Amino acid sequence: MLSLIKLPRVFTINQVPKVFHEDSIISGYRHPCSSATDCILSLFQLTNETLNIWTHFLPTWYFLWKVVTVVLMQTAWQDSFIWPLVIFLLTCCIYPLASSCAHTFSSMSTRARHICFFFDYGALSLYSLGSAIVYSAYVFPDKWVNSFFHHCYVPIAMLNTVICTAVACYSRFPESQGPKFSKFLRVVAFAYPYLFDNIPLFYRVFLCEGEGCTDNDTNILHYNHIALALLTGFLFATHLPERLAPGSFDYIGKTDLRSS
Template sequence: MVRPRPRLLDFTKTPSHLQFNKYVLTGYRPVSTAHECVRSLFYMHNELGNIYSHGIPFFLFLVLLPFSIPWREVDSIWIGVVHYLACLSPTVGSVLYHVFMNHVGGEHVYDTLLSLDMFGVCLVNTLGALPIIHITLLCFPTVQQAALLVYIFLSAYGIYCATTARTNVLRLRAFVWQVMFRFSLFLFRVYGSGAGSPDSLRLFVIMDSLAMLGGLVNVIQIPERFVPGLFDNWGNSHQIMHVMVICSIIYLHWGTLEDLTWVKNYQCPAE
């Protein structure tokens, strides 16, 4: 016998810790057990788009990305492994968060899942940038090692800020220093002696632009801000951000592949 789906709630009747977007008026799942949360994968509610907009890409990345990485041509296997994990990390935490956010464990479980979601976002920033740093500073080993340590420190600070922040604005600000550090690497490629494919630089700039724009859309909460209730299930700001994050990851992947292909034939100039 097929169990009927639970009755969905309006914004005012959902628990306070789930009232984070006052422009999404309907379609909230009631407080549920873990089994009931999983069952929500199969009926319409206002988190379904958030779940599948990262769930489907996760499985596609999981299966397809290893075949696109030129493992035999990568001088250091860790670069390929780190890049693969970077592409997967934001989708894992995101799916778990959106599936189980209405768990009977209440606000404590919700906060834990949100921290896991933000940790995944931090990891794509951290792990995704390590190959960029490695290749950009390839001809400066000492500077390269120092830059890696500095970036890991900034990433640890970003993880702390993102996982403890209470608002979307503060979460977005947690990534500013990492973005600025990557931008300095891009400038070093253009105006300095940084290594890397000329084609990858454009892809990396698009990557960061998409990620930051997606975060901004989520903070401003458009388009649902202008027509509350119209975008409850589909097309709201969080789903737009999810799509832009996936596009950002794809550009990260393309840029990294460009660098890996380029660097195999590159020789640092003699001092």
């Protein structure tokens, strides 16, 4: 069926405006003034966004299934203890869906590109807030529960959501004149909420001892999650592996968060 449809043409870095350029990505660019139809058709051809889009779109449905499972099978609405988990799972659906849409339609125009990633940044910050809510409910060490920090934790996370979204969105404006400064702002906007939200988890996993502390097989999952989060941040900040061999990772292997 797709063979009967004319798929949009792809371009090299020298054929698209600078605002669409990605560090060390040489080819696979879509037309900078693509129509919405072209953007959707590009999902079924190999471009430098195809992998980004599908690796966000498919997990959306997995987490949506998890939400339905929790709500229907765990009778979430009858047990307030499960509400933070439902909120967190909803943010797990919203973030990858928003990111998938941002990468899909960001080639419609320069203005559309900025707007798409504004929503992407907001969804990422919302996911960060969801993490804080679930950590506040389930992860805080017993000795911290109902402390001053515990009472301030979620309100501060909400404030972080607003401020860091604004910083990430602002980082797009000076990008052409100061790409390194823009990159620094974006890294801070993403890294700070993660570090703040994980304070109770870091303490519980690495420092907490005695009653009310985690000391079981769950720690392995936390270690893996932390390691992968740090690896993601490192790849995003350094543009590895694409920087090692420009043009070799245009379609597979490039840092997924390079634009977002």
